[in-house]
Amino acid sequence: MKTQTLPLKQETDIVIIRQQVRKLAEQARLGLVSQTKIVTAASEIARNALIYGNGGECLLELASREGRAAVRLIIRDQGPGIADIERALVDGYTSGSGLGLGLSGSRRLVDEFAIDSQPGAGTTVELWKWR
Template sequence: MSIERTGTLPLQSEQHIVASRQAVRSLCQLLKFSLVEQTKMITAASELSRNTLIHGGGGRMRWEVVEAGTKTGLALHFEDEGPGIADMKLAMTDGWTSGGGMGLGLPGSKRLVSDFSVESAPGQGTRVSITKWK
């Protein structure tokens, strides 16, 4: 079975969150991630998809299969044009929640993946990128 190396999914509704989880599950299976690694990536994707929808007013999830030397991984990018994150330090604080999600927040998602970055500015939206290496 071939795998699309890149793609984009909208995040405009609860159904899109479900679709993003299913897409990440399929990609992880095709990349032969272990069940534990699949679960971590799907959980992080679910949390970040929900954040994009609820806090960012909707956006998109872009994905790409990445390689570095002999390693293969899955990179996901969650992008919105919402209000942005006013207090990044607070948003990256363990246990802080603005409500509505699984309570993992950005720091919980960060712990589930290999690489994590967030770019945001008030009024300019947010972009969170995560990568899980196999």
Template structure:
């Protein structure tokens, strides 16, 4: 469902096929992280207009255990589980704006934005 929602907004925003694929891939990874590591959560996605730019913003929020060391979690290849360690760092590379906010014991919020060229 996350992939379909994000793809529809990316198409509406007129992102190129390559940019759509990058955004959908990042959203899919982050949704998976929220489910596996955060115990579930919510995703909101919307078209945004800022400073003459148009894009798609997707926000993931979970009330999981949070991330103790954000810098480490964003390190290429690091994993807290059995994955490849590409979820957070890979997602960050695929989008234009990436903001991760996490509080141990409270949860994590990740906001990504892809701007139309």
């Protein structure tokens, strides 16, 4: 497994994360549509972590399970957390000025999605896209 951790402190970090996720998706030999989906999901979650979570980090990993390659991302922030995750995952819900599609849309774009958040303790989102 190949693992890399990138900082998420400013807007330009999102661009770097997108580029690295694309490279990893190519290494995993994901199809173009799957590459686009994981890059888009990474971008949305990273932007949320930066805007609402005061930044954090993104762990990128080329993973394998039962002979299948995958891209695995873990995006962590140190923000205020999400009080009601189920509500936050509903299309259209926003705590800011966005469209409210970042979390719910990202969940639909990937093969596995997990979120852990506690008020006052930040948020961690895990994304998987399989070949």
